[in-house]
Amino acid sequence: MNRTLTATGVAAALLVLAACASTSPGSSNDAATSNSTTAAANPASPAPDTPTAADDTPMTIGSTWGWQEGDGSALSGSTTVLGYQQPVATDGPTPEDAFGASSHGYVWAALDVKICNDSTSTEPDPVSDMPWVLSYGDGTQVQPSDTGYDSFPKPAFPMGDTSVAPGRCLRGKIVFPVPGSRRPSLVAYAPEGLATPKVWTVS
Numbered sequence: 001m002n003r004t005l006t007a008t009g010v011a012a013a014l015l016v017l018a019a020c021a022s023t024s025p026g027s028s029n030d031a032a033t034s035n036s037t038t039a040a041a042n043p044a045s046p047a048p049d050t051p052t053a054a055d056d057t058p059m060t061i062g063s064t065w066g067w068q069e070g071d072g073s074a075l076s077g078s079t080t081v082l083g084y085q086q087p088v089a090t091d092g093p094t095p096e097d098a099f100g101a102s103s104h105g106y107v108w109a110a111l112d113v114k115i116c117n118d119s120t121s122t123e124p125d126p127v128s129d130m131p132w133v134l135s136y137g138d139g140t141q142v143q144p145s146d147t148g149y150d151s152f153p154k155p156a157f158p159m160g161d162t163s164v165a166p167g168r169c170l171r172g173k174i175v176f177p178v179p180g181s182r183r184p185s186l187v188a189y190a191p192e193g194l195a196t197p198k199v200w201t202v203s
Contacts, residue, residue, distance in 0.1 A: 058186060058199040065189075065198050075125075076118045077164075081187050081200040082171070083112040085153075086178060092151025095177035099147075107180040108145070109134070110153045111187060116169040126161035129174045131191040134184035134202075142184070145175050 059065060061081050068076040087107035095106035111132060117124045129144040136142075148156065157172030164170045178184065183202060190197035 056196055056199075058201045061187070061200050061202065063200065069193075074119060074122050077124065078114075078116045078118065079189060079198065080114045081111065081189075082114055084184075084187065084202050085110050085112075086183060087180065088153050088173075088175065089149065089151040092149045095145075098145070098149075099177065103177055105180050106177045108152070109176050109178045109184075110173040111176065112171070112173055113157060113189075114169055114171040115164060117164040117166055119166045121166055123166070124164055125191070125193075126163050127158070127170060127191070128161050129157050129159050131189055132174050133188045133190065133197075134176055134178065135186040135188055136182060137185045142176050142178055145177050148175070 059081075061084060064078050064080040066076075066078045086109035088110045089108040095103040095108065099106075111134070113132065115127050132144060134142045144159070146159070148159070152175045153173045155172045157170070157174045162170065185202060187200040187202060188197040189199075
């Protein structure tokens, strides 16, 4: 059901960062509901070339992470987690239909993300849903679904590598199969080459 992340060391980093979140599997916030977590984007300063301790601090959903590649390529942009909703796509096939009995009790959840390329003339590295992970208070993780259905919320974020043209943005929904009785505590973004995953908390 899960796919392998492109960035190395993500699992270890998420286990450490999970301790920062207030949500745990046994808390009252774990119950699956139909409400969503959304907020308006709040621009942040571009990340320095060398990550600092402040870079490891989880952001809130709705916050924008400004980044700049430190290899002299002049690539810069921003990544925003705009919302998290659970459950979604309740009128279509379930995760159990897609992945079998091991996913009994699972539902679909959607992450609304936006990535912008602020560069003017430099072609960026491709983006996809692969660098995104949901992490739970007990250290478990869920990766995006590798199966898509017409019932999934749209617009969909690309599953395969897609380039964002200079001066443009790409926004869409990434769907995950998640335990129906729990909510994740963290969203992590770990594109290839990023030493430490960027993390947002899920309230």
